Amino acid sequence: MTVQHGADTALGKRVYAVPARLAASFAGERRLLEQWVQEARRHGVASHKVVSWVRRKIGPDIIVWRCRSDGSRGCATPCVLCHRQLCKFDLRVHCSLNSQQWFSGRLTDGDAPPPVLTSGQRRQWQAFREHAATLPVTN
Numbered sequence: 001m002t003v004q005h006g007a008d009t010a011l012g013k014r015v016y017a018v019p020a021r022l023a024a025s026f027a028g029e030r031r032l033l034e035q036w037v038q039e040a041r042r043h044g045v046a047s048h049k050v051v052s053w054v055r056r057k058i059g060p061d062i063i064v065w066r067c068r069s070d071g072s073r074g075c076a077t078p079c080v081l082c083h084r085q086l087c088k089f090d091l092r093v094h095c096s097l098n099s100q101q102w103f104s105g106r107l108t109d110g111d112a113p114p115p116v117l118t119s120g121q122r123r124q125w126q127a128f129r130e131h132a133a134t135l136p137v138t139n
């Protein structure tokens with residue numbers, strides 16, 4: 001099931017990155033790109049042509065939003081990993097910042113929202129830092 005918003009139809013060719021069943025996950029946009037990369041491989045696209053092939057298939061824009069359980073729009077700022085992929089594919093990102101505001105533009109733009117850490121990534125980062133703190137200092 002795909003969530004549709006009337007106002008979004010003005011944006012032309014677009015990809016709904018986060019179907020409602022994935023709404024709890026920040027990883028929607030990265031998974032979507034991964035699926036298209038796999039599709040390119042199935043079509044025998046050479047690896048150095050995959051990015052342009054996928055861009056041609058999905059268009060230059062990607063819309064990312066998430067719905068909270070109460071149906072309102074939540075913050076869908078791409079996480080660090082999705083951020084990297086979206087920059088690699090040079091996509092214009094339209095993502096919800098909260099229930100009223102959207103960001104539209106490239107993530108490399110100066111006013112783009114900085115990448116966020118998901119709670120899982122924050123846990124991993126925390127574990128990494130705690131581990132690093134136990135290591136002997138060598139210099």
Ligand SMILES: [Zn+2]
Pocket residue numbers: 026027028029030078079080081082083
């Ligand atoms: Zn992500």
